[in-house]
Amino acid sequence: MLEIKSLHVKLEEEGKQILKGVDLKVGPGEVHAIMGPNGSGKSTTSYVLSGRDGYEVTEGEVLMDGQDILELEPEERAAAGLFLAFQYPVEIPGVSNMTFLRTAVNAQRKARGEEELSATDFLKLVREKAKSLKIDADMLKRPVNMGFSGGEKKRNEILQMAMLEPKLCILDETDSGLDVDAMKLVSEGVNALRDGKRSFVVITHYQRLLDHIKPDVVHIMSNGRIIKTGGPELALEVEHNGYADLLAEVENA
Amino acid sequence: MKRAELKQRKLDTTATRVDAMSLPTGAPWAEALRQDALTRLLAMGLPQGRDEYWRWTRPDSLIAETPTPAEVFVAEEAPVFSGIDRLKLVFVDGVFDAEASDALEGENLEIMRLSDALSADIHWAKDAYGVQEKKAQDPVERPLATLNTAFATDGVVIRATGKVAKPVSLVYLHQSESSDAVLHHVVRVEEGADLTVLENGPAAARFNKVMEVEVSDKAAFHHVRAQGRDHERRAVTHLFATVGQEASFKSFTMTANGVLTRNEVVIDIMGDDSIAHVAGAAMGDGDFHHDDTVFITHDAERCESRQVFKKVLRNGAKGIFQGKILVKPGAQKTDGYQISQGLLLDDDSQFLAKPELEIYADDVACSHGSTVGAIDDEALFYLRSRGVPAADATDLLTLAFLAEAIEEIENPEIAEDILHRLEGWLMRRRAAG
Numbered sequence: 022m023l024e025i026k027s028l029h030v031k032l033e034e035e036g037k038q039i040l041k042g043v044d045l046k047v048g049p050g051e052v053h054a055i056m057g058p059n060g061s062g063k064s065t066t067s068y069v070l071s072g073r074d075g076y077e078v079t080e081g082e083v084l085m086d087g088q089d090i091l092e093l094e095p096e097e098r099a100a101a102g103l104f105l106a107f108q109y110p111v112e113i114p115g116v117s118n119m120t121f122l123r124t125a126v127n128a129q130r131k132a133r134g135e136e137e138l139s140a141t142d143f144l145k146l147v148r149e150k151a152k153s154l155k156i157d158a159d160m161l162k163r164p165v166n167m168g169f170s171g172g173e174k175k176r177n178e179i180l181q182m183a184m185l186e187p188k189l190c191i192l193d194e195t196d197s198g199l200d201v202d203a204m205k206l207v208s209e210g211v212n213a214l215r216d217g218k219r220s221f222v223v224i225t226h227y228q229r230l231l232d233h234i235k236p237d238v239v240h241i242m243s244n245g246r247i248i249k250t251g252g253p254e255l256a257l258e259v260e261h262n263g264y265a266d267l268l269a270e271v272e273n274a
Numbered sequence: 275m276k277r278a279e280l281k282q283r284k285l286d287t288t289a290t291r292v293d294a295m296s297l298p299t300g301a302p303w304a305e306a307l308r309q310d311a312l313t314r315l316l317a318m319g320l321p322q323g324r325d326e327y328w329r330w331t332r333p334d335s336l337i338a339e340t341p342t343p344a345e346v347f348v349a350e351e352a353p354v355f356s357g358i359d360r361l362k363l364v365f366v367d368g369v370f371d372a373e374a375s376d377a378l379e380g381e382n383l384e385i386m387r388l389s390d391a392l393s394a395d396i397h398w399a400k401d402a403y404g405v406q407e408k409k410a411q412d413p414v415e416r417p418l419a420t421l422n423t424a425f426a427t428d429g430v431v432i433r434a435t436g437k438v439a440k441p442v443s444l445v446y447l448h449q450s451e452s453s454d455a456v457l458h459h460v461v462r463v464e465e466g467a468d469l470t471v472l473e474n475g476p477a478a479a480r481f482n483k484v485m486e487v488e489v490s491d492k493a494a495f496h497h498v499r500a501q502g503r504d505h506e507r508r509a510v511t512h513l514f515a516t517v518g519q520e521a522s523f524k525s526f527t528m529t530a531n532g533v534l535t536r537n538e539v540v541i542d543i544m545g546d547d548s549i550a551h552v553a554g555a556a557m558g559d560g561d562f563h564h565d566d567t568v569f570i571t572h573d574a575e576r577c578e579s580r581q582v583f584k585k586v587l588r589n590g591a592k593g594i595f596q597g598k599i600l601v602k603p604g605a606q607k608t609d610g611y612q613i614s615q616g617l618l619l620d621d622d623s624q625f626l627a628k629p630e631l632e633i634y635a636d637d638v639a640c641s642h643g644s645t646v647g648a649i650d651d652e653a654l655f656y657l658r659s660r661g662v663p664a665a666d667a668t669d670l671l672t673l674a675f676l677a678e679a680i681e682e683i684e685n686p687e688i689a690e691d692i693l694h695r696l697e698g699w700l701m702r703r704r705a706a707g
Contacts, residue, residue, distance in 0.1 A: 071659050072658075072659070073655055073659075074651070094664065095659050096658045096659075096661050096662060096663045096664065098659075099659055099660055099661035104659075107656070110656075111655075112653075113650075113653045113671070113674060114674060115673070115674025115676075115678065120670075121657070124657075124670060125661050125662055128660075128662045128666065132661065164674075185660065185661065
């Protein structure tokens with residue numbers, strides 16, 4: 022599904038090297054968690070995968086279903102099945118959430134040569150998906166993320182994910198700013214999308230989210246590299262001991 | 275050069291300019307009103323580049339003896355408002371075309387050609403023609419409106435006595451490359467009446483238009499206009515309005531291209547508990563200069579005014595906004611809002627704004643803002659990351675930028691029509707690259 026090979030990335034403007042050789046392989050239906058201290062390169066990885074400006078890939082490649090996606094525009098990556106749930110969802114005044122969703126769904130269908138959804142079919146689908154995420158009609162009518170609470174913004178990200186049905190979902194600190202109930206709701210939304218084929222990369226600081234979204238593999242990232250990979254127990258270890266022990270262990274190795 | 279000398283030179287230029295022109299004939303009272311306007315014009319002089327009020331818009335081509343020729347533009351699609359059930363009045367290069375127009379009648383409606391009204395022995399227009407224009411000369415002179423009062427050759431006089439079901443639609447066709455049109459409309463919306471006036475079309479190579487509107491107590495006036503797409507046309511327009519008690523005035527203007535446009539709006543809110551909204555969406559590509567100059571006076575209690583102006587500019591287009599809210603002593607509980615924003619689609623374009631508030635009452639809420647910027651990168655990336663191609667995402671964000679102005683149009687059918695035109699403009703720009 023996703024294969025990252027020796028990915029080296031620096032900031033275009035400052036020239037600062039952020040990723041120093043990331044290797045990661047995510048198979049179909051798998052859930053991988055990436056944990057790590059602040060500034061280790063977790064969010065940069067998600068931005069580079071989704072095609073955000075401002076980063077220069079100096080080495081390495083990213084393959085999705087065998088296709089190198091680094092040459093693709095962000096919209097082409099999305100149409101190919103990549104989805105990034107933003108850490109800080111963007112507010113867009115003047116564009117209703119409904120218009121935003123319909124435009125996105127139909128743009129992707131068009132890019133894939135599929136027929137656009139009719140207004141009625143779209144409405145039916147969005148209502149059904151919104152309901153399970155407790156997103157009411159008012160939230161759909163309001164401009165994208167405008168005046169949404171932290172929890173509403175994150176639920177809205179999951180709604181987009183549910184509507185777009187991507188092959189690969191990257192969740193960038195989706196748990197930040199969520200209370201316990203909201204985290205449960207968001208996790209249920211994510212779990213509902215697990216169908217054995219769709220893959221997930223869950224970026225988080227905390228083990229807590231992983232209680233709800235159970236990962237198959239846990240990676241620890243530090244200073245632009247994945248320094249350790251293990252099973253779900255690795256996340257528990259971090260929760261108990263922090264990153265310091267792990268970092269020291271790797272340095273001494 | 276000394277101030278007095280400059281002023282004298284200005285007056286001499288004005289005298290020379292109008293020397294060859296003759297005032298249209300009419301009833302003695304009408305001729306007196308025109309003569310009064312001419313006298314006032316000769317005393318104030320036509321605008322010049324060094325006038326503060328014309329600092330950002332050069333008036334030369336608007337006051338020149340002959341208009342700069344403008345190629346007649348032929349659009350492929352049907353004109354705006356074509357699908358609206360309306361009372362259509364057509365002017366060709368500034369001359370009323372009775373054949374192409376509907377009959378001048380309607381329920382709760384009195385409507386008459388200006389020249390007929392100004393030729394009648396007795397007509398209510400006697401107390402209205404040029405009256406607001408004259409009053410609006412203080413504190414800022416608006417000589418091109420005075421020129422209009424003196425020399426206007428055509429127009430309509432409209433009186434609404436109740437709810438007028440169909441909008442009165444003024445259609446301005448441009449057929450001659452060197453036409454110079456001067457139109458003057460007088461509108462009175464009587465107590466409790468409701469009238470919608472639509473305007474569209476380029477009108478002429480050069481167009482000078484005045485509309486004076488009196489909105490009586492408990493009356494409502496809606497105005498939506500689309501200024502023609504002819505790229506080379508020039509226009510100066512003045513919209514004057516007085517608003518009575520518990521009354522409503524709403525005006526929206528869409529401008530897509532035109533080498534020079536100056537739209538002045540002057541509103542006096544004179545009765546308590548009233549509202550006055552003025553909005554504009556302008557889109558310019560290339561050699562485009564668009565100026566909105568607005569002056570709203572609050573002279574009553576608990577009134578609300580809004581000024582919402584949005585301009586999308588690219589390829590060296592220029593947008594101007596000069597907007598003022600004046601709150602007179604005693605105009606307590608005034609709620610004034612003013613926003614002017616420029617969206618620059620490249621580095622060559624320019625947006626200049628001069629927002630002003632002048633407040634003499636102590637219990638008021640007035641807010642104003644003015645911004646200029648490019649498409650929001652964050653929003654653009656967010657849309658693209660969801661699969662929306664960059665060009666579509668840019669158009670969506672451009673329409674979103676204009677949305678606040680378009681929302682000022684009350685009638686959904688008309689708003690939809692305007693939105694459709696804006697989308698068309700964006701599509702064409704995209705095709706042009």
